[in-house]
Amino acid sequence: MSAEPSDGASPDVRAAVLEVLQTFNKTDVILKHGTRFTEDLNFDSLLVMEFIAALEDRLDISVPLNVLPDIETVGQLVVAATEIVREEHG
Amino acid sequence: MADLFDRFGSLRARRDSLVGDGGHDPFQVEMDEVLSQTEAMICGRHTILAGTNNYLGLTFAPESLKAAHDALDAEGTGTTGSRVANGTYSGHKALEYALSDFLGKDHAIVFSTGYLANLSILSTLVGPDDYILMDADCHASIYDGVRMGDAQIIRFKHNDAADLDKRLARLSKKPGNKLIVIEGIYSMLGDKAPLAEIVAVKKKYEDVYLLSDEAHSLGVLGRYGRGLPEEVGLEDDVDFIVGTFSKSIGTVGGFCVSSHPQFDLLRLACRPYIFTASLPPSVVASAKASLALVESGGALRKRLMRNAEHLHKGLVDIGFILGGDISPVVAVVAPDAETGVSFWRGLMDGGVYVNLALPPATPQNFTLLRCSLCAAHTIEQIDRIIEVFADVADSLGMLPAESGKKAALG
Ligand SMILES: Cc1ncc(COP(=O)(O)O)c(C=O)c1O
Numbered sequence: 026m027s028a029e030p031s032d033g034a035s036p037d038v039r040a041a042v043l044e045v046l047q048t049f050n051k052t053d054v055i056l057k058h059g060t061r062f063t064e065d066l067n068f069d070s071l072l073v074m075e076f077i078a079a080l081e082d083r084l085d086i087s088v089p090l091n092v093l094p095d096i097e098t099v100g101q102l103v104v105a106a107t108e109i110v111r112e113e114h115g
Numbered sequence: 116m117a118d119l120f121d122r123f124g125s126l127r128a129r130r131d132s133l134v135g136d137g138g139h140d141p142f143q144v145e146m147d148e149v150l151s152q153t154e155a156m157i158c159g160r161h162t163i164l165a166g167t168n169n170y171l172g173l174t175f176a177p178e179s180l181k182a183a184h185d186a187l188d189a190e191g192t193g194t195t196g197s198r199v200a201n202g203t204y205s206g207h208k209a210l211e212y213a214l215s216d217f218l219g220k221d222h223a224i225v226f227s228t229g230y231l232a233n234l235s236i237l238s239t240l241v242g243p244d245d246y247i248l249m250d251a252d253c254h255a256s257i258y259d260g261v262r263m264g265d266a267q268i269i270r271f272k273h274n275d276a277a278d279l280d281k282r283l284a285r286l287s288k289k290p291g292n293k294l295i296v297i298e299g300i301y302s303m304l305g306d307k308a309p310l311a312e313i314v315a316v317k318k319k320y321e322d323v324y325l326l327s328d329e330a331h332s333l334g335v336l337g338r339y340g341r342g343l344p345e346e347v348g349l350e351d352d353v354d355f356i357v358g359t360f361s362k363s364i365g366t367v368g369g370f371c372v373s374s375h376p377q378f379d380l381l382r383l384a385c386r387p388y389i390f391t392a393s394l395p396p397s398v399v400a401s402a403k404a405s406l407a408l409v410e411s412g413g414a415l416r417k418r419l420m421r422n423a424e425h426l427h428k429g430l431v432d433i434g435f436i437l438g439g440d441i442s443p444v445v446a447v448v449a450p451d452a453e454t455g456v457s458f459w460r461g462l463m464d465g466g467v468y469v470n471l472a473l474p475p476a477t478p479q480n481f482t483l484l485r486c487s488l489c490a491a492h493t494i495e496q497i498d499r500i501i502e503v504f505a506d507v508a509d510s511l512g513m514l515p516a517e518s519g520k521k522a523a524l525g
Contacts, residue, residue, distance in 0.1 A: 087269040
């Protein structure tokens with residue numbers, strides 16, 4: 026990912042999100058900060074759940090279902106996951 | 116021009132591709148005539164019902180029919196009102212006393228369905244500073260209930276107490292109550308919760324409560340039919356039990372019981388309790404009569420388990436791979452939705468009705484041919500079910516010709 030906005034997101038979390046997401050990405054879309062789960066990656070609600078469960082395992086966190094409706098893009102997920110990692114492991 | 120229903124485009128496409136060929140639609144089944152707890156006429160064919168959740172077969176119990184008839188004649192066809200207005204009759208209160216007495220809790224609230232019981236409790240009991248830790252395989256009514264509320268919603272891996280433990284540990288620094296939500300028997304695959312392990316995890320932390328939805332285990336498990344907590348001797352460790360009258364109780368309605376001293380306050384807080392009409396007197400009366408039959412229904416439970424074992428063994432013997440727990444829910448996994456529909460139609464042509472369950476309502480995106488057994492099934496009926504399963508699997512090329520080898524299913 027290039028030219029990231031300075032959103033305070035952790036580079037480790039960003040790398041983890043991209044790594045897990047790539048295993049779920051069945052499209053040719055190259056993952057970027059602004060990549061949208063539904064429109065660009067064709068994620069449906071089932072796939073979102075599976076992906077989030079895998080990410081929870083990878084980062085050893087719990088992502089509350091409540092945060093999901095506000096997350097449309099990869100970048101937004103990285104920011105949210107960073108916050109959870111800091112809360113739960115900080 | 117945009118049409119209001121355009122947003123259902125992908126749903127329509129999926130429906131059309133699965134069942135749009137004019138063949139029998141698994142989601143539009145019409146019972147022309149109900150012959151008994153286990154048989155009906157469907158499309159002019161005499162059909163064995165093996166997917167009704169009518170576990171104890173109480174829908175035609177003489178005591179329950181009589182109680183319903185008497186209440187119908189005495190009190191009319193409906194209450195035309197909410198529980199908090201004109202919709203609480205002495206029968207509703209009597210049913211609540213019977214439930215709390217039966218389940219050994221101090222308080223009980225009756226709701227108009229089990230779905231509304233879950234919406235009520237899960238949306239109301241916990242607030243924005245609290246956490247719900249729910250098993251990922253929980254029923255849609257639990258998902259909908261937690262989404263209606265304000266608590267933080269965390270899912271743990273299905274039946275994985277260690278995963279629950281990890282998630283509770285990460286929350287232990289945070290204030291707020293935690294509510295664990297599980298089911299006694301999971302509705303789709305029929306597997307039981309590891310209640311002892313979950314209770315052990317619960318006890319490690321403070322401010323943690325446990326709710327179990329006993330929809331499919333009430334009347335089925337335990338010597339007196341009080342569900343999984345009775346079976347494993349942990350009734351005092353389950354703080355809230357939710358249940359339904361639409362399965363072993365054989366009618367419609369839902370409830371929640373608890374010994375929390377302030378439980379009754381929920382009557383003034385749960386919107387799906389307040390803003391809907393109460394159950395009709397006849398339904399309440401038959402639920403109460405059937406509840407008594409559940410408690411004394413040891414013989415029915417034995418027959419039900421015998422039937423469950425017979426179907427389970429019969430399907431495994433012909434090569435189906437089934438889940439581990441033998442329970443009155445027996446689910447066969449089909450490789451994909453298209454095969455699931457063909458399989459279901461084959462069963463219907465052979466005179467056997469089961470539920471077809473498709474993702475996302477199923478765990479692990481399975482397509483399931485979900486059977487549920489009834490104490491009233493005869494061994495002959497179950498043998499017929501097994502035979503039709505074998506024939507259909509054979510015609511779809513899903514079972515190996517030689518016996519002993521495992522099927523390509525599951
Ligand atoms: C686990 C579970 N909870 C709740 C319900 C809802 O019950 P009811 O039919 O009373 O709305 C069901 C049944 O569909 C269920 O399987």
